[in-house]
Amino acid sequence: MLIAILELVYKINTEIIKIWNANIIPSPISVFILIIRLFETKMLIYAILSSMRRLVIGYLISVVIGSIIGFLMIHFKYIEENFSSLILGLQTLPNLAWVPFSILWFGYNESTIIFVIAIGSIFSIILAVDSGIKNVNSIYLKAAKTMGAKGYKLYSNVIIPAALPNIIAGLKEGWSFAWRGLISGEMLVSATGLGQILSKGKDASNISQVVAVMLIILSLGLVIDKFVFGRIEKSIRCRWGLM
Incomplete structure (x- = not known):
């Protein structure tokens, strides 16, 4: 019904009233027809697989490096005092700002894209790990230490589980930054x-193709959020008795 209403509004404004430019605002039906056509030619399937492979590689790199740096900031006060402000400042940089830098380092190849993905999300993960562990309720730590927990057991049984809600929030934010970098x-x-299909649509002034790719990106983001991060958050809430 929503698509039908949008199509009706489009027809009225482009063909009857003629206040919309058909080259600037796409027809909803033409967008969905184009999506089907892209799937039929398998161009969209190859594009999604290529993009998701780069996204997963870059994101995993950022998670590993970001987690390590976050833990180092917790354990070494010197690192936190001297680099926390820098990391916070770097997080505000848009992913696009890293592209020229990465091209100079790696050239026009896949490593450039993976670098932009990783560098775009790594800082939010560092800050999430750092703030998540810092904000663990001190009562949990005192109770655990009273019962003899220390070192690895203190981290694995108390600190990490208590910090997980904040860390997961940082991982979700990092995932969104990774998409932008990709x-x-x-x-x-x-x-x-x-990104290439989106760019081709822009070069050809094909607004339907641009919107079609935007819808695909939006759909993939929602699916991953629901079936990956959503399930992780649900299991954490169940563990803490919030469901």
Whole structure:
């Protein structure tokens, strides 16, 4: 019904009243027809697989490095005092700002895109690990130490589980930054992927193709959020008795 209403509004404003430019605002039906056509030619399937592979690699790199740096900041006060403000400042940089830097380092290849993905999400993960562990309720720590927990057991049984809600929130934020880095990198490096199809639509002034790719990106983001991060958050809430 929503698509039908949007199509009706489109027809009225482009063909009857003629206040909309058909080259600027796409027809909803034409967008969905184009999506089906892209799937039929398998262009969209290859693009999604290529993009998701780069996204997962870059994101996993950022999670590993971000977690290590976050733990180092907790354990070494010197690192936190001297680098926390810098990390916070770097997080505010848009992913697109890293693209010229990565091209100079790696050239026009896949490593550039993976670097932009990783560097775009790594800082939010560092800050999430740092703030998550810092904000663990001190009562939990005192109770655990009273019962003899220390070192690895203190971390694995108390600190990490208590910090997980904040860490998961940081991982979700890092995932969104990774998506932005992926599309920015693919558009500028012209590698096979969703960003390339988006860029081709822009070059051809094909607004339907641009909107079609945007809808695909939105759909993939919602699916991953629901079936990956959503399930993790649900299991954490169940463990803490919040469900």
